[in-house]
Amino acid sequence: MQIGGFDMKRPVMLAPMEEVSDRSFRKICKRFGADVVYTEFISAEALRRQVDKSFRKMEFDPDEAPVVVQIFGNSEDAMAEAAAIAADVRPAWIDINFGCPAKKVAGKGAGAALLKEPEKMAAITAAVVKAVPVPVTVKTRLGWDRESINILDIIPRLEDAGIQALAIHGRTRSEMYRGVADWDWIARVKERATVPVIANGDIWCAADAREMYRHTGADAIMIGRGAIGNPFIFRQTKELLDHGRISSQPDFHDRIEVAIEHLRLSVHYKGERYGTLEMRRHYATYLKGLPKVSKVRDKLVREDSWQQVIEILRAYEEECEGYEREGKIRDYAEFLNDHSKRLVLR
Ligand SMILES: Cc1cc2nc3c(=O)[nH]c(=O)nc-3n(C[C@H](O)[C@H](O)[C@H](O)COP(=O)(O)O)c2cc1C
Incomplete structure (x- = not known):
């Protein structure tokens, strides 16, 4: 799959995670084989106001690359300005967060709240695309709630606005992180989209990762919580995808x-x-x-x-x-399976 100048085969990406996907964790995931790593989301308003802490979130070393900077906000102006600032650090691309369900973001009309305003979502995206010389992608959810899933309507709008890929977390805003991510819906998103689709949600082990590819036909996969405390998942996933087996389990x-x-x-x-x-x-x-x-x-x-x-x-x-x-150490893989069984066996 191609995003800008990046041509990758079945890439495995580290998801953007606030207070998790920082420089230290990104480095570790990269070392274990993550093909692309995302920053934590960064407030467009904070970048505009030159807030130090937000600028630090964009810092990375060349050995982390390709690094994607993710921004969030609720106005075209702020997002375009923030994107231009972010582009200066030379990220692989800029990602717009239209998926955050948290009150502090969605409550202020940003993140997943924009799923309720597809036109504004498209306008913000177009403004960001226009403002930067690097590719722009979007990460979002299926819709606001189960009754109003509108991702299929949103996709062509975002494509018209100029996105180069779409990362989709297979849940609605109302579901927050509950239940199981809906991989059937991700498959429908993939069918509809003409840009590459990055599939996300409930990949807890390498077998899940392979299954995500198989089930959805996605162009890339993205791992969030499954990498926390388990960056080994990247190496194992690459091994499984490339060679059909995993060489070792971490002890x-x-x-x-x-x-x-x-x-x-x-x-x-x-x-x-x-x-x-x-x-x-x-x-x-x-x-x-x-x-x-x-x-x-x-x-x-x-x-x-x-x-x-x-x-x-x-x-x-x-x-x-x-x-x-004393034989009291349980196999780590079993723990991961406890999480993932629901998915692999369904
Ligand atoms: C602690 C935490 C922080 C997160 N922060 C962000 C964020 O900054 N930007 C974003 O787009 N998604 C964020 N997410 C959502 C993840 O990127 C991902 O979409 C979600 O966790 C589902 O994938 P998973 O099942 O692999 O974890 C966060 C999730 C967690 C658990």
């Missing part, structure tokens, strides 16, 4: 090693205090399913010193060696 050593690497990168980019604080939400996912994990997690989320965090993780790794000898 607790690998998972703790990556958690530590993630922490070091986080401290490197955000400084000791924030870098350590912001990692707190990640430990549970890196360690999920390991024995007696709640005790160590409680310790980790109270610790302010990153060096101490590493010590706690190393001590826990040793503890896990003991559990392993």
